Amino acid sequence: MNITIFGTGYVGLVQAAVFAEAGYNVTCVDIDAEKVSRLKKGEIPIYEPGLEHLVKENGTTERLHFTTDASVGIARSSIQFIAVGTPPDEDGSADLKHVLAVAKEIASHMEEHRIVVVKSTVPVGTSDQVRAMMLRTLKERGRDDLTFDVSSNPEFLKEGSAVADCTKPDRIIIGTECAETERALRELYAPFNRNHDKIISMDVRSAELTKYAANCMLATKISFMNEMANLAEKLDADIEKVRLGIGADPRIGYHFIYPGVGYGGSCFPKDVRAMIRLAQTSGYDPMVLNAVEQRNEQQKHVLFAKISGHFEGDIEGKTFALWGLSFKPNTNDMREAPSRVLMAALWQAGAKVRAYDPEAMDECRRIYGDREDLLLCASKEEALEEADALVVVTEWKSFRAPDFEAMKRVLRNPIIFDGRNIYDPVVASRKGLLVFSIGRTGQLLPSLE
Numbered sequence: 277m278n279i280t281i282f283g284t285g286y287v288g289l290v291q292a293a294v295f296a297e298a299g300y301n302v303t304c305v306d307i308d309a310e311k312v313s314r315l316k317k318g319e320i321p322i323y324e325p326g327l328e329h330l331v332k333e334n335g336t337t338e339r340l341h342f343t344t345d346a347s348v349g350i351a352r353s354s355i356q357f358i359a360v361g362t363p364p365d366e367d368g369s370a371d372l373k374h375v376l377a378v379a380k381e382i383a384s385h386m387e388e389h390r391i392v393v394v395k396s397t398v399p400v401g402t403s404d405q406v407r408a409m410m411l412r413t414l415k416e417r418g419r420d421d422l423t424f425d426v427s428s429n430p431e432f433l434k435e436g437s438a439v440a441d442c443t444k445p446d447r448i449i450i451g452t453e454c455a456e457t458e459r460a461l462r463e464l465y466a467p468f469n470r471n472h473d474k475i476i477s478m479d480v481r482s483a484e485l486t487k488y489a490a491n492c493m494l495a496t497k498i499s500f501m502n503e504m505a506n507l508a509e510k511l512d513a514d515i516e517k518v519r520l521g522i523g524a525d526p527r528i529g530y531h532f533i534y535p536g537v538g539y540g541g542s543c544f545p546k547d548v549r550a551m552i553r554l555a556q557t558s559g560y561d562p563m564v565l566n567a568v569e570q571r572n573e574q575q576k577h578v579l580f581a582k583i584s585g586h587f588e589g590d591i592e593g594k595t596f597a598l599w600g601l602s603f604k605p606n607t608n609d610m611r612e613a614p615s616r617v618l619m620a621a622l623w624q625a626g627a628k629v630r631a632y633d634p635e636a637m638d639e640c641r642r643i644y645g646d647r648e649d650l651l652l653c654a655s656k657e658e659a660l661e662e663a664d665a666l667v668v669v670t671e672w673k674s675f676r677a678p679d680f681e682a683m684k685r686v687l688r689n690p691i692i693f694d695g696r697n698i699y700d701p702v703v704a705s706r707k708g709l710l711v712f713s714i715g716r717t718g719q720l721l722p723s724l725e
């Protein structure tokens with residue numbers, strides 16, 4: 277089976293590699309010529325566990341092609357996936373210009389029936405816009421005899437485990453009103469649907485809403501837990517105990533109830549805002565989602581407030597070691613990362629940052645360039661040198677069991693601001709370190725001898 281995928285970002289590239297591994301011939305089209313030329317050489321522009329191996333292995337065969345020439349991809353395959361970005365517009369709504377550009381491109385070059393599958397995260401009603409754009413373009417070409425279908429197949433992969441998520445999806449949503457498309461997509465996904473039927477078929481609009489609803493639900497869980505964490509501090513309770521206590525209820529579950537410094541990344545912030553805009557333009561006041569978004573914005577400032585509180589506002593001239601730049605572990609992605617909000621606040625207050633991240637150093641350099649108040653360190657140990665305290669923003673595995681005694685010797689003050697609750701304050705205190713966590717301060721903080 278031949279498949280074409282527009283967009284070689286996290287979604288398009290990973291899905292392409294996984295389809296190719298299953299034995300399909302996949303043509304990847306991207307307008308970014310540099311990216312395409314790197315991919316042709318087997319260079320992977322993003323860090324995603326397992327991806328490089330898959331692209332290299334399949335890129336040397338006939339199964340995985342990269343091109344900037346849309347017409348090649350359109351001619352080759354009956355199924356055309358749209359997996360381009362849907363970044364936020366100025367008002368928070370999803371900007372559909374890339375999606376519609378691909379729709380126009382497909383209609384400009386197709387010579388026979390095509391199944392267009394929207395995999396990008398798009399507001400309800402986008403498939404109607406894609407359809408209208410294609411009809412208009414075909415009409416302009418004088419080829420409105422050509423037929424096509426537009427369906428929805430949203431993607432649920434997580435960065436950092438994208439290959440695993442695509443290989444073993446927990447559900448495959450097929451949003452279509454066309455029986456032929458449903459048959460084709462069921463056949464396409466059959467290799468990923470062997471254990472039990474993971475395919476959930478529905479109409480296109482419900483499929484589009486399912487994607488936003490999933491992300492909004494997960495974001496709501498996180499904002500709710502952050503709210504409980506902030507309250508726990510006020511009430512001298514320990515949110516980590518509360519987390520275990522509520523997670524034991526299977527109706528709540530242990531997943532996605534970790535408090536922290538707020539959710540980041542390329543999806544939750546953008547998708548919650550897009551859902552808010554969509555609700556508002558439909559004449560509905562999304563009270564819950566507004567609160568989710570506001571809590572998250574404030575949560576990104578909680579760590580700085582703790583730092584400032586401890587040093588009684590005397591931040592100017594101080595240096596902070598920062599462990600973790602990416603928005604979550606196992607990725608180099610820094611889009612909407614809480615680390616960026618924290619660094620901006622520290623710089624604004626006149627502090628310097630010595631940062632380390634296992635994968636996001638190049639990305640950080642790309643974003644900030646050379647700055648006097650940012651030193652990118654070669655190791656987590658180097659970041660601690662001459663620092664007034666350590667701040668942990670991302671819970672990378674390699675940060676979890678540090679040598680507290682060595683840390684105490686190097687830091688100017690034996691203090692850790694732990695934005696992900698990866699350290700036990702009691703254990704750390706035995707080694708002479710004071711840990712400020714999220715949602716577990718007050719009487720629970722052991723005093724240092």
Ligand SMILES: NC(=O)c1ccc[n+]([C@@H]2O[C@H](COP(=O)([O-])OP(=O)(O)OC[C@H]3O[C@@H](n4cnc5c(N)ncnc54)[C@H](O)[C@@H]3O)[C@@H](O)[C@H]2O)c1
Pocket residue numbers: 282283284285286287288305306307308311359360361362374377378395396397398431432433434435542543
């Ligand atoms: N990143 C994730 O974890 C994730 C997960 C699920 C869904 N999504 C959604 O999937 C979509 C893609 O996200 P992403 O993170 O892969 O984006 P991305 O920004 O990493 O990549 C998008 C790619 O599309 C290319 N592109 C733009 N216009 C094009 C065109 N006209 N023709 C061909 N290529 C074009 C860009 O050059 C870029 O390489 C978004 O709607 C996103 O919300 C993302």
Ligand SMILES: O=c1ccn([C@@H]2O[C@H](COP(=O)(O)OP(=O)(O)O[C@H]3O[C@H](CO)[C@@H](O)[C@H](O)[C@H]3O)[C@@H](O)[C@H]2O)c(=O)[nH]1
Pocket residue numbers: 397431432433434435436491494498531532533534535536537538539540541542543544547603604
């Ligand atoms: O208990 C938790 C879980 C996550 N996070 C934060 O939430 C953000 C998002 O994390 P995660 O969902 O793991 O990463 P993403 O790669 O952004 O994946 C989300 O967004 C994708 C894009 O839409 C969807 O496909 C995925 O299903 C959805 O999980 C990160 O900043 C995490 O630190 C928390 O603060 N607490």
